[in-house]
Amino acid sequence: EAQVTQNPRYLITVTGKKLTVTCSQNMNHEYMSWYRQDPGLGLRQIYYSMNVEVTDKGDVPEGYKVSRKEKRNFPLILESPSPNQTSLYFCASSFGLRPYEQYFGPGTRLTVT
């Protein structure tokens, strides 16, 4: 089954404790992206990747890191999480180098206390 998976689905952590949210897709997609969703703000892009070893900032990259060492994986790293990073996070992927028809993962709900 074609899908984007994220882990963990739910995470409660404390300020400053490094964490990684994994994202993996099995569709051989070139493009991958991370979004955060906050009430009243819709989805905002954090980082995206056009291909292996090619990443770039989205609209809200502060406090986040990403890497793309393999085509299927695109982890999101929070080196020192803060409460304002409490949010619902989505990973997405799409075929080719244009981010159309994105396939979304199920989301990761992160709470930073």
Next chain:
Amino acid sequence: AQSVTQLDSHVSVSEGTPVLLRCNYSSSYSPSLFWYVQHPNKGLQLLLKYTSAATLVKGINGFEAEFKKSETSFHLTKPSAHMSDAAEYFCAIGTASKLTFGTGTRLQVTL
């Protein structure tokens, strides 16, 4: 910069009545426009897309949208709402490197 504005944060309709979710866009060139749906506790799913072909676009589950350049609009419609349509709907505009989403419209369907 390209952007979309969803004009209603919340829309309530009765089952069996028409649905209209409004989206206006801003773009300096011919845009690619999308509607995504998010059911509770789920990720987003593509409903339909406009990429400069036919201006009336049909999507899944009976939804359709019409691209109107003169009005810079891309409103989503459905002739008859079903309880299963209750969800949040996002309009989005595509550029070479990303999708930019609107703030969403929550559709409530009542009996």
